[in-house]
Amino acid sequence: MRFNCPCCGERGAEEFVYHGDAAATRPDANSPTAMADFIAYTYERTNAAGVHRELWYHAAGCHLWLVVARNVMNHQIISVARARDVALAQTAQATCGAQSNGGT
Amino acid sequence: MPFQRHRMPVGGLIDRSRKIRFAFDGVNYAGYAGDTLASALLANGVKLTGRSFKYHRPRGIMSAGSEEPNALVELRTGAYREANTKATTIEIFEGLKASSQNRWPSLAFDVMAINSLLSPVFVAGFYYKTFMWPAALWEKLYEPLIRRAAGLGRASAQSDPDTYEKATAFCDVLVIGGGPAGLSAALQAGRSGARVLLADENATLGGRAIDDGADIDGLPAAQWVSSAITELASLKNVRVFKRTTVFGAYDGGTFGAVERVSDHLAKAPTGQPRQRLWHVVAKQSIVAAGATERPIVFANNDRPGVMLAGAVRTYINRYGVRPGQRAVVFANNDYAASTVASLNKAGVDVVALVDSRETPSEGVRAILNARGTRLISSAVISSVSGKLRVKGVTVRTADGRTETLACDLVAMSGGWTPNIQLTTHLGGKPVWLDAIGSFVPGKLPPGMSAAGAASGAMGLRDALESGLASGSAAARAAGFTPAASVVPRVENDSSAFAPLWRVDGGRGKAFVDMQNDVAVGDIELANREGFRSVEHLKRYTTLGMATDQGRTANVNALAIMAGLTGKPIPETGMTMARPPYTPVAIGAFAGHHRGKAFKATRRPPSYAWSKEQGAVFVETGLWLRPGFFPRAGETDWLQTVTREVNTVRNAVGVCDVSTLGKIDVQGRDAAAFLDKLYMNGMKSLAIGRARYGCMLREDGMLMDDGTVARLGENHYVVTTTTANAVKVSQHMELCQQWLWPELDVQMISATEQWAQYAVAGPKSRGLLQRVADPAFDISDAAFPYMQSGVISVLGGIKARLFRLSFSGERAYEIAVPARFGDALIRRLMEAGKDLGVCAYGTEALGVMRIEKGHISGPELNGTTTPHDVGLSGMVSTKKDFIGRVLGGRPGLIDPDRPALVGLRPVDRTERLRSGAHFLGRHASATAGNDEGHMTSVAYSPSLGHWIGLGLLKRGPQRTGEIVRAYDPVRSGDTLVEVVAPCFIDTAGERLRG
Amino acid sequence: MADQALAAQSAFSELKPVQSAALSIEVRDGLTIASIAAGKGKAADVRAVMQKAFGIDLPDRPLRVEGGGISVIWHGPDQWLAIAPRGAGDRDLESELAALLDGIAAVTDQSDGRAVVRLSGSCVRDVLAKGVPVDLHASAFASNGVAITHASHIGIVLWQIDETPTFEIALFRSFADSFAHWLAHASVEFTAG
């Protein structure tokens, strides 16, 4: 496999380390359902055939964490984005959503 | 020396002015430069080259390429000996020595040929049936028996003396195969300016354009090939790799290829490897790997002298060799025309063309008529006579009449199978094409196309045309603009074909897979026993396995099974392949990485000095750390380690701890960030102070421990264990970039920047005062336990000083820029002579930490919680941190869990062993009674007996109890007393001075 | 100044220098190196300071720039390595840059953490191809290009200096001798005989 690192350009899979599911968001530790939430976050995966959003680390390159959309059926890489950007966009969206909820 | 009596006076690509001497089975022969071992043997009239796998049947040369199932030899001698080498792919060199395999005492008289008589024992599935019971006899009886009876060449038992290397190549267009299609594709893409890499497994390019002796543009094809080679060489953007097999297609346009740099030479030239493994990264790829001819399945079709018709053409046209004197051609297709033409050219007497079809096409009949050659149509060869070589054939016509023809060569053709292997490596399913009776590539991986015979375009014109078209398309897809292509003037030969999958009724075995000795009868048996799918068939009969991967066998086998089950061939199965296309030496995959270079080695700053001292090194991850420093007169390691521990406890010792991970953490949110990572608080750490800290995984287990020192308001330096440095830094990056990207934190590894030495023992401050610059006050008042600071040493070298202790003694860690690490250790040893200083290694470090009950790798084993190792008091309840929530799961705080204790033998003279399991004093040794295990042990010089740390169920509540430390692996069963996990200075007075 | 007796030790104890038109290999000791990581939201400020102090535009892609007596290598998003000869004046980029970038960037001394080697000559790309899995062909790699990658599984930062071509490679100090061993193996076909 080859990944198109947003920083370094195209590199072989041997430069990257797989971490896990990028779909899960770390829950709020102070929520009353924190225990169940963390169990789901840490262990529960559907492992569906098809496209997964995964966290990969460019270990032998720029040391960036990446969110990779990859089809686990054929190893096709659909997209590669900086994890930082994805996380910040998700936070912004959540905040924005909360505000609009608050408004109604 | 026998004369090359089967060599034609002219023709072929061999160089008759360069005679090459070689030996086969101890007999000396000569061939010419450009010969393969097979062509040179045939030129010398040698037809018998080996014995078969199971039945030890005599075998000869069947093909002229890497598909060869029979002519496998041991090449070279001694440590260089390589088994199962195909005579058809070995280029001869001066002094080459090869020998036949699988025969005893000689090739012509082989005792094991008796296996033929035992053939019922060796039928499909014989491993499973015959040797099922009793299983205990497998190792002692069955396997050695089978190995002696069946099997092929002998591997050299010596280490491989050759060198190998690995390299990466990038290109816009990778062309696999340098036959007419591949050459056209490479030319067309190369002319557009694209970076082209053309790889061909043979020593010369041209493929079947040369083998078949065709004309292109009105001239012999060899001339067209040679001008194509000249043009490719003139293009700077084209690289041509001869003797290079692309053996695998992988994801993302990557390929594996092996270049046989020196295999054709007696000895690798200075500086050159034997082979080079290429990792090719290609934007586009064109599979122009040609096709493999299929044998016809008839009785005794494996006799030496029965050859593929295309190979007969190759030996004549490429090597100028007559593979026989009197030939019978047996075909189900129109390629027979060019076979007969080639035989005529070579002056071989063509006895007859036996054609299974009613009417071969006009072209075939014209060639036959030209010389009055006999055509026997609607006929088959039902069997072959002769054992060590073909003596004649029995021909049977449709009406059942038989006739015997004398001959010494059978040129057979059952049609052609496109070499689609690379198109299926990524799971692309091929599709069946009735017109050629074979599979052609189906859906191809992104960026891949197929051209020429590999794509099912069987004629020469089709090959050239499809090559040009693929070359253009690939160049365009890679962003180049190809010029219009001109197809050379050439006509397709007729490729008309009618299937003939098996000939029944002959006397003798009809082989489908010659290398594995799988005959038609084995496939019938597999069918009767229900192993009908292609995958079952393969595993039950071993068909399609081994060095040729069944390239001449698979389609015939599938078609025969389809005939038995009455299902269409595509429904019966497909010929999917996995890498490698041809065998690749393990050495090529290893490349430079063998022996000491298997992995990189990291050397700490004190390495050179430690080596001078005679240190014994231990591997810690990639690091090579001094384990201990033996001195003259010390007879074993324990004596040395005891001396090192005593020196630290009574005077002062120095240990290189540079290998600990050091991560520089800066930023306005550095404190908040570290608070999320460590289970204990870091915000409250004062500037200039250091603190022990532990990180957990999100599941609540301990991940790593180390110290955190605060150098400034927004500046920390954290240490990790040597083993976990990379893992922790990766984890911290994840936290910074993914979990808390809103925080202002910057991190970088500073592990290698600093040479860091632990200076430990009651006299450690005294020693440090001798190297620290006088401007810095390191008195206990100014520099108490857990203090950190920036100082300078030895007249102005910047340094960091930390007052930390792993040994339990007063101790410091002093860090200087790594280039001064060597100088500093020499200075410390010099300056501390009168204090009795010694260097100590990881062994003494380990002993002292066990004496103090400090946890390390064996306790930080990925299954322990802070509670398990007695650190629950450190866990903050005031903040969220990674691992907090799940660490609170009932199972993880269960008081029944094994927890850290100290252990000492009841009989103080007994030795303890780590890994021993704890059992109640009177409990029997069953898994159900298991109460934990001993994690670390050491002989304590301070106490004079063995001590241990362990994880024991409800351990801390069991102080004073006596349990069994049971170690069945080393026959150990010791009574041990449970004590607190700290054996000396329990009040911690020493480290404060 | 440090005690004269206290000799600095090269990271490379086993590297054999090579000198020919096809290939030359030379150890680059005596460098001062500092990493720069811009604080959150401070990258523009860092760029402005570096422009003013050295007249250089910090690269935002894998490139190398040179000016004002230093060269700067891209080292990740908003991160750089600044490099200069330590020289007779014992220049120390960490303290120099930390003062300039105080409050807007983290500056860390890497002078000793990295060992640097310079490779030059017509065969350099062929040597590097035996361990570096990055396309260094002139059509694919800028003449001032930078790559953070690995050589024979040893992490490296590689940058191109000129079109000879000349490359420099920085690696973690402790790997220096393993790297030298690989390099000797990879270059033997161009140095043998």
Ligand SMILES: [Zn+2]
């Ligand atoms: Zn990257």
